Amino acid sequence: MWKNRNVWIILTGEFIAGLGLxxxxxxxxxFMQEKIPSDFLKSLLMATGLVAGIIVGPYAGKITDQKSKKTVMLWSGLLRTISVIFxxxxxxxxxxxxxxxxxxxxxxxxxFYFPALQAAIPLIVKDKDLLQLNGVHMNVSTLSRIIGTAVAGILLVLLPLSMLYIGSLVAYLGLLILTWFLNFEENTNSSSEKKNTNGKTSFKDVLPVIKGLPIVFMTLLMTLVPLLFLGGFNLLVINISELQDSSAIKGWIYTAEGVSFMIGAFFIKKISDNFSPYKILFGSSLLVGVSQIMLYxxxxxxxxxxxxxxxxxxxGCFFPTASTIFQxxxxxxxxxxxxxxxxxxDRIGFQVVLLLTGFLLDFIGLQLMCLLYGLLGIVTTFFFYVKNKQMLTANQEN
Incomplete structure (x- = not known):
């Protein structure tokens, strides 16, 4: 895997883009702390962008299956670069x-970009290397987050806010150039045949596929549990900083979470040798709920x-496992x-959680909200665990 040039391009591009992100x-x-006083209004503004992504989602999926993944990544990368100008x-x-x-x-x-990237990764490496590559890919993303947040904190003190976005613009241009050098075989024959036979490829065709794969369907549902934390992550960081009256806590939080994520993603290959994917998902989901309760x-x-x-x-254990199952x-x-x-x-989940987080932060405060989210996460995990047991029992009886 490590001799594959495409792997290095993907990982290097992820690091550079992560810095920009x-x-x-x-x-x-x-900018929002300066211009928008209400947490709910902040969440509403961020959620508007998520709605736009949801609207174009079905079209993005069809285009990704019908066209070259590399081409989709290039055009979406160009749009991302242009967006910084706004x-x-x-x-x-x-x-x-x-x-x-x-x-x-x-x-x-x-x-457009992330479905194309996730669809391209299985074309770059063999199935046996997917879990390792997903883990390393997420670690690179996390490393860029740690460095990016640290650099951003320094730049905010020394330079005008606009310089952060100039750096972001340069990073996205770097990713665009690297994407151009990707070179892998794309098998679009089957999709083309399907298109010729049925007249068109429908986005809805994927729904029966998901329904027919219980492990995929259950994993999709399980990804909603971490969203309870991730959806309002940045709002949580802002409120914790205000609660403790410390700007430095922001950096400590991002660093602690990022380093811990990397440890989880680094050891996931060894963990998966001893535990089934389901056990990893349920255990990780339970820990997410525990971590939220701790924030009381x-x-x-x-x-x-x-x-x-x-x-x-x-x-760090949950997402590489989930991505490998899907791929x-x-x-x-x-x-x-x-x-x-x-x-x-994910975007719908993010939007709902983001708006709900902003609303709850304004009306019941950070600590009660985290307690509520943590209990909800644990109850939801237990519900999915019972449902999984029932499905396994039914399959054995059949």
């Missing part, structure tokens, strides 16, 4: 409306850091539509 995210938080205009004019345009365009870009004591520095360490490790169990002809469907499901 997190420079932009920290810049977004700074944010530079927002800073220059002080307009929240231009920030809205930025959110919409960058989320539309993501709606978010006013205590040590407990806060411990909570994010637990959370980081759990999702190996779903037929490759449906990868574009499936990963687009998954992106849409």
């Amino acid at each position: 997190w420079l932009g995210i920290i810049g977004n938080l700074e 944010m530079l205009i927002a800073i220059a004019t002080g307009s929240v409306w231009w920030m809205l345009v930025f959110f919409v365009t960058i989320q539309i870009s993501a709606a 004591f978010a006013d205590v520095f040590a407990v806060t850091i411990a909570a994010f360490l637990v959370f980081g490790f759990s999702v 190996t169990k779903v037929p490759k002809d449906f990868h574009g539509r499936f990963f687009s469907f998954r992106n849409m499901l």
